Amino acid sequence: MSDRRRALSDTIAAAGRIILGKERQIRLALACLLARGHLLIEDLPGVGKTTLAHALARLLGLDFSRIQFTSDLLPADIVGVSIYDREQAAFRFLPGPVFAQVVLADEINRATPKTQSALLEAMEERQVTAEGETRRLPEPFFVIATQNPSHQVGTFALPESQLDRFLMRIALGYPDRAAERELLAGGNIRERLDALPPTLAPADLLPLQQAVAAVHVAPALVDYVQALVDGTRQDPAFVHGLSPRAALALLAAARAWAFIDGRDMVLPEDVQAVLPAVAAHRLGRAQGGGHANADDIAAIVRRTPLP
Amino acid sequence: MRQRRTPPAAEPLERGCVPWLLACALATGAPHAGHLPVWLSAGAAAALLFRAWLWRRNRPLPARWLLVLVVVVAIAGIYAQYRTLLGRDAGVALLVLFMALKPLETRGRRDAIVVVMLGFFLLLTHYFYSQSIATGLWLLAAATLQTATLLRLFGGARPLPDIARRAALLLLQATPFMLVLFLLFPRVSGPLWGLPQDAHAGRSGLPETIAPGTISDLVLDGSIAFRVSFDGALPENSALYWRGPVMDEFDGRNWRPARLGGFEPARIEAKGTAVAYEITLEPHDQRWLLALDAPLALPERAFVSARMQAVAAEPVRQRSRFAFRSALDYRLNTAESRRMLDVARRLPAAGNPRARALAAGWRTRHGQPQAIVAEALQLFRGGNFVYTLQPPLLGEHPVDEFVFDVRQGFCEHYASAFVFLMRAAGVPARVVAGYQGGEVNPVDGYLVVRQSDAHAWAEVWIEGEGWRRVDPTAASAPARIERGIASALPEADALPTMTRLDLRWLRFRWEAINNAWNQWVLGYNPDRQREFLSRLGLEGIDWRGMTALLAALCALLLAGIGLSALRRRPRREPLQRAWLALCARLARLGVRREDWEGPLDYAARVAAARPELAETVLAAAAAYAEARYGGRPGDAVDRLREARRKLPRKWSIA
Incomplete structure (x- = not known):
């Protein structure tokens, strides 16, 4: 590997x-x-x-x-x-x-x-x-x-x-x-x-994808993802919060990010790194239309302490 | 070589905080406008308005040199105004100046905190000027606003009701501490520093001399002179003669106390049972106290004069309580000294010839002083005298004009004329000033005596009887003594609003509240404190004991709050505790972890800011991350503790 x-x-x-x-x-x-x-x-x-x-x-x-x-x-x-x-x-x-x-x-x-x-x-x-x-x-x-x-x-x-x-x-x-x-x-x-x-053979890709899916997610990190998702649901700035599917997507993306970074465990940093890319297009803004921007996502992160 | 530390980033002030700060400045500074020079009030208002305008237009703040210039000029102005920069008035003026100008340089959150703290300090200074209930309520509201502003500064933008609720909750949580401090903080007699003006620059009350018109002027004043609570039943209104200064020297127009020296205190023979009562006297800046005739037991540091006046050792400059016991039936100085009697017979050499002639006639006809007194009272009773607040002005011979021509007057006219006639007939007599009657407040049961109850009456000395009270006003207008002033005066005479009958219910309630405030909040002095503590079974506790009790109770409260907070927060596992302890230590070294910041990011930031710590911190953070997020605890707890021990112990302000 x-x-x-x-x-x-x-x-x-x-x-x-x-x-x-x-x-x-x-x-x-x-x-x-x-x-x-x-x-x-x-x-x-x-x-x-x-x-x-x-x-x-x-x-x-x-x-x-x-x-x-x-x-x-x-x-x-x-x-x-x-x-x-x-x-x-x-x-x-x-x-x-x-x-x-x-x-x-x-x-x-x-x-x-x-x-x-x-x-x-x-x-x-x-x-x-x-x-x-x-x-x-x-x-x-x-x-x-x-x-x-x-x-x-x-x-x-x-x-x-x-x-x-x-x-x-x-x-x-x-x-x-x-x-x-x-x-x-x-x-x-x-x-x-x-x-x-x-640089990679097509045959390498499947094992890599399987290795990504096996990256360790600790209970503390699940808590953190839940807190983030909850934060989007409580925030009146958005029409809806993130769906459970979005939460799964967030975890999957964070796993991949951690893997690329050479780790076999997901850190809050990984979640924060992929959050803008994963969440922004799924969060409709309540005012002014359009989707959440980078500032909105940063605000969510800053509001959510690590558990 | 040691690398220079970058200062902790000054957090910029959120735009939304500015209106809060301006509201704080306004709430704490504006009530001072009444006693500040106009230019300062106007300047402060202009500075706040200017700041609000800058905020609205999103303009940059003025340059620092400009502010320095304004401050220097304004301080010079304050110095010119007060001739000092110290003391209450100049000090408050300086504080208001700073409060008005500080918002103009609020760039970071630290500046905003300075504004709020200055506001808290400025709040206290209001008590130098007023300690009324209204002031207390205003300051409570302002303190809530200040707390809300702190919440806004640290908690970010939230709905207004949310912030207000939290601020009120915080103040509510502080209430137990406030009560403990209020009740147990050792009291000293008298203030520690300058007194509020309304605590001792009270109404002057009774005049020191009596001339026609002096008492009737006072009667228009509805303010309270003193309050009385009786231990037993309230005596009848006609017995409520509150004795003030005794006037025995007459110059043809004014009565004033004669200068006497070397007299023994009055000798009182009490008959019947005595009444006990406590008087809460509003400050009048005089030494005399007011007591029912005749005072037997006096409070400490007070004595009875030769004329049976209750006199305090010091002028009464604060609202004070005095406990008395008086005999309503008494004999006073049956063996009076010659000197005193001579004084009580003295008249000016000339003036008021008709009155002198009338009195001389009585003297030759009766001889007995009792009969002369009766003759004079008969004159007032039957002579169509009118009791009025607005008598015509009297000329050169006031007694003559009053007795024979105008026959309209107020109590001082009657008393003055009566005593003049007595003296002219050879009977020793003197004028007594004081208050008569009072009104029971049904809400709290206190008897309230107002300036408008001021009265003047007479005393004559009769062989074998001593000094006897004679009230010529009662002879002419008995309703005044039996039912009070409002019923004795003609309708047309304007009385103070507060004495009028139709507004009574409102007044009774308001005054009862005020009285409770005075008695229990402002009047919580060493005596009250001792009384309160002895009721709790803490008799004879001294200030050391009180301080210890105070500290113990506060510690208990804090421990209770701490425990309940701990119970609400789940106990952290050792790993998390060790990590947070390490973060706390690093925060003291100048790099604080944001509560949302992941371990590796934080370690990288520490490493960038403090390269000498990089190795330790990066390794510790990696171990923590492995344990917390990788499911491989290993010896992370020990490594974190080890790392913490390796860090320097230096404290920093950041």
Whole structure:
């Protein structure tokens, strides 16, 4: 297992050489993958969302597909269609782009709710039902969806219930000056991506995910997670508090974070580290609309003493 | 080389706290406006308004040099006003100044705490000026506000009723301590420092000389002169002559006490049973006390003068209690000295010729003093005299004009004229000033005597009988003595509102509350304290005993509170205790753990701030994390204790 751990830190380092100055986001994305969750990146075009997804797929040796969501995209464009094969005189299923280990769903909020829900169902069930036949999706299956900030025109905002299916929501943000300078001075990103050697084999991923699920959670930490979740439920600033599913997600993400940090136990620090990514998109603000921001989450943490 | 310590980060002040601080400044400073110079009150108000405006507009606070300049100018102004910076008035002025200006430099939470603490101090200074119930209530409300402000500073934004409830609860929890301190803190006689003005600059009360108009002026004053509680039944109203100063020198217009020296105290032969009572005298800044004729037993440090006045050793400058016993039936100085009788017969050489002539006629006709007295009383009874507060002004021969022309007057006119006539007829006589009657408050049973009950009457000396009280007013207007002043005066005469009959029920209640406050809160002096403690079976306890008892009770209360708090909090396991102890030690060294901060984060922060402790603290935190969150206890408790022992013991202010 220690080899795999080392490979994990190599992965982070390698990804960090492609996406500069975003180590925290890379770690979160990796944690999301190890916790078997899906990732939502909300940010402006051009800050490196696709690059991140692509780099992760390459480094883990996984196959990668990208779906550009548009308003006329249909469910079949994602899932796949059956076409008549004259040679065999039978219908043959042509799998859609969702049949890949890493799927980048770009600008997910540009598609109609019907199309969105086709993808989201696949994410949740990890299988696709088309024309009466259920087909399992590949393993591992990791969706990175991106969405534009919802105030942009021509978007269908994801409903709360759909947002809940993403383990984490992160933002990449602009690179800092030094990172951007390095980016500008560097070569073609596409070429460098293609030249990226895998640091992990696909076969390594499953044992890693199992090891993450086995990270120790002490009763004191469960108390802390409960106190945090309770805090969101008592806070009048939010419409609803975190659901039990969200609490499970928080623990899973914290486990993955602790594992990436090289520990086999979850500390309150881990919970605090993943809390913004796990909780913010699940907490609707009571006033002014929108979701909880970083300050709201920090306030919850500061209000909740360690038990 | 030792690295320089960074000061603990000054926590910035939340914007929402500012209105609280301004309210505190206003609540504690504003009541002083009445006795501060106008420029200071106006300046303080302007400073607070300016701060409120800055807050509203979100503007930056003024520069520090500007504040320093304002402070220097204002202190110079205070010095110019009072010619000192010490003492009660100048000291309070300085405190109010600081209170008004401090909000202008509240940048951090520490400044805000200074404002609140200053407010608590300023609250106390109000007792220099007033100790009334209203002041007490105001200060209680202000103390609640201050406590609420502290809660707001430390507890963050919460709904207003929530903060108010918690503040009230905190004060309520402090009440047992307050009661213990109030009841047991050893009292000293008299104040430790400057007295409130209303505690001794009382009403002057009875005048030192009597001229026409002096008592009728006093009658318009509804304030209370003294209160009496009788041990037994209340004597009849017509027996309630409260004797004040005795006037035996007349200059043609004014009566005043003659200067006498070397006289023995009055000799009183009591007849019948005596009444015992306690008088709570409002301060009048005079030495005379008021007692029923004739006082037999007097309080300590008081004596009976030659004229049977009860006199205290010191002027009465505080509300004080005096216990008396008086015989209502008595004989006074049947063997009076020649000198005293000479004084009581003396008249000015000239003036009031008609009265002199009338008296000379009585003297030749009767010879016996009793008959002369009866003749004079008959004159007042039958001569169509009118008892009024607003008599016409009298001229050069006041007695003549009163007796023969205007025939309208108040008690001092009657007493003065009567004594003049007696002296002119050769009977020794003198004017006695005091109070007559009083009114029972049905709420608490005290007899209340007001300035408006002021009265003047006469005493004549008759061979074999001694001094006998004669009240010429009673002859002319018997209702005054039997039923009180309100029923004796004509309707048109304006009396103080508080004496009017229709507002009585309200007044009775208010005065009973006030009296209870005076008797039990303000009047809780060494005597009351001794009395109270002896009722608890602690007779003869001295200040050492009281202090010990005080400390013991407070310790008991604290222990009770501590125990109940401990019971509410589950006992921590040794690991957690050891960790918290280590954190507490580190906090004293300048790096405090936030209560939400995880062990490794905290250790990293300590390591950054105090690199020399890094190794110890990082290892200890890792061991703690393993034990608490990794399920591998190991020897973490010992390692934490060991780490704590290794830390330096230095104390720091942070």
